[in-house]
Amino acid sequence: MASNTPSPIPDASKSILQLTTSYAKIGSKVGLNLTLRGGQGFPMVGTGSISSVEGFVESPNGQCSQRIQFPDIVPASGVCKAIVWLNQVGVHQVHVKICGSEIEGSPVKLVSGVRGNLLNTYKPPMNQPHDIITHENNFVVTDKSNNQVQVFDSKFRPANKFFSPESTGMGKFDPYAVAWTGKTLVVTDLANHCVVEFKDYLKFQDFGKEILRKPCGIAVGKDGKDDSVYVADCQNHCIFHFDKRRECTFSIGGQGSAHGQLNAPWFLAINSRGNLVVSEFKNRRVQVFDPKKREPVRIIDVKHNGKEWDCRGLALDQNDNIYVTVRSGLMRGWSYEHVLVYAPNGDFLGVFGEGFNYVRGITVTNKGEKTLAYVVDGANHRILEYEI
Template sequence: MAAAPSPTIEGRFQKCLKPGLNRPHDVIVHQGQYIVTDTFYNRVIAVNPADNSLEVLCEKKQERLSSNMRPYGIVALSDSKQDFLITDAANRSILRYTDNSCKVWSEAELPQNGCPAGIAVDPLSGNVYVADSQNRCIRVYDADGRYCRSFGSDHLQSPWFLDFNSEGHIFVTDNLAGLKIFAKDGKFVKKLAIRSENRSWSCRGVTIDQYDNIFVTARTKGSFRLLSREKVVVFDHTHRVVSSLGGLMQFNYVRGLCCDYGNNRLVVVDGEWHRLQLYKLYNQQQSALRQHSVLVDSPRDEGDHATKEHGGDCDDEMDEGFVIVSSCDCQDDSDDGDVDDPETCMDDYDYDYSHLELFREENYNIASLTLQPESVEYNLS
């Protein structure tokens, strides 16, 4: 029996939640609640999306820490209501919050000037992967907090967030230099970068859904230095752009994001406007119709479905003007002056985001690229 294709990403804005946040940074969905790191108030909170109520889980100085924590990334370790790992940028530590207690999880100290940011758990091995934004690498720990190894220093400039797809590939947002993809053993696979008007977009948060669609929060300066443009860019499993979310002045310093399957939502952290923005994730009605078509109308010969790839009909939903190409061995470029400080800046004019494009850094002139989608395969062997 043929599997149902991936549903279409709808990305329709639903509402905002603003439960007393101040410069939130990361969010996960756990036990029906949104768990948010709140950097300004030095705390982690649980938000109930049904009534916008909040519960403070941990805050300020904890245990042996020398100063108030500054929580950045967060990941759930188990199905328990309280069992999280939190990266603490102020104390260069990884904390574990469980049973109303927050303690240092790994005794392996980060190198001098290290800054832990995004954090993710390999669902197969249980190893923990942490983006060290200052030392430009990904640090790997075992399930007991023992340091194992690092990788990526030859390819990363400022890693922020990371996530795994179903094949175990690691997707890292490299703030000023695009989205970097690594094999689980740390081998560099390729780079995806977003450009518009010959300007690089800074990649911030990343999350990968159950269909291997990739959601990236991206930000760039506009034609004038005081203006910025921000979007959520969506790639399918072949790294084609299939959608972009967020209109004029929709975001102000986007950061982490996650998928809430229970409520069919994408949850996006809007840092400088101190809120969570909720988008309808999938077109469920269309998904049901397509699944029925696959199960009822498909021929019995499985070979007839060889060309029906996962999410294969996304071309109909693709924003016109996008180009999908990639670089497997590239020289990273850097932006000029974009720093990790929230800025109260917004667009004051309507901008056509259809000019967003992915580019290959191998002697390509952006203006000469033909605007046709291109599927790119990569080989890990």
């Protein structure tokens, strides 16, 4: 005769959650061990209500990415084993709840790092390329030594190119970085100390000559919905903000190494929260600002393998993870160049890429289920494609 006695409910405050590792590369599986304990603190062996247990993984974007499948009953060992699959780069949180209450050690942080597998090397006709973005299924590259900006299709076949016409008071076009406003392309012009704006690949206007001294990186308001433009000035050691009328309304930074100060800011990006992410060449760090308050919200010291790295190009993926191209050492053959990756909270997510010479801009994009990074290898006159 079956017993009507209900199965005991595990105690959330006494049950324990452990992972077999806290770091693994994307595409890996990680084991999870859940020891269920009753109210007296003893493991529940071969009994207990597993139906009261809920497990799920919170992805880096804060959404539930997968449910954790536990066995139907508590095994004789008393340890419920499960598998977590890592399908996004970044910091995950593994949650286990009993009757809605988080158990001991939950959530557990699980870091999913980059693979950085080299897929393709592209070498279209260009000389000292410097920055790259994706735009309307094409790639836009600043072809610095050819004094032009080039547009390539998805296979890096030339599709278009544009120049800034020489005129009185404006010398040869010296394109550094490029961004899309949602309506126009804006390009920093290093030699002419300004930003040149193009509409339908034709020069529309230029701005910033009165205040810019060495304009480098450029970024546009969140998701391209805001026409405002941010420009990193490497010589003024600050970020200038230009409104939709292209008037400078405020600046962020000032030379120094304290929080909120900058030393040779090079590249910029805007994350999903509208915060400004800045790579600092001489301070060897990435600094994140709230542009409304003009204050830093996070500083990431860029260190790897016991070295400090000069920070150069910068890009973000769909989860706001930070990709920064870096170099350590000054001499060719004695220097190292890579891409280092950090989560928004500063956790290190891995390193990829080698054999660079004058590594600069980078862009990260999705293609189907893949996340791809395209890295500008300047002195080798090529673009390298990596699967993240």
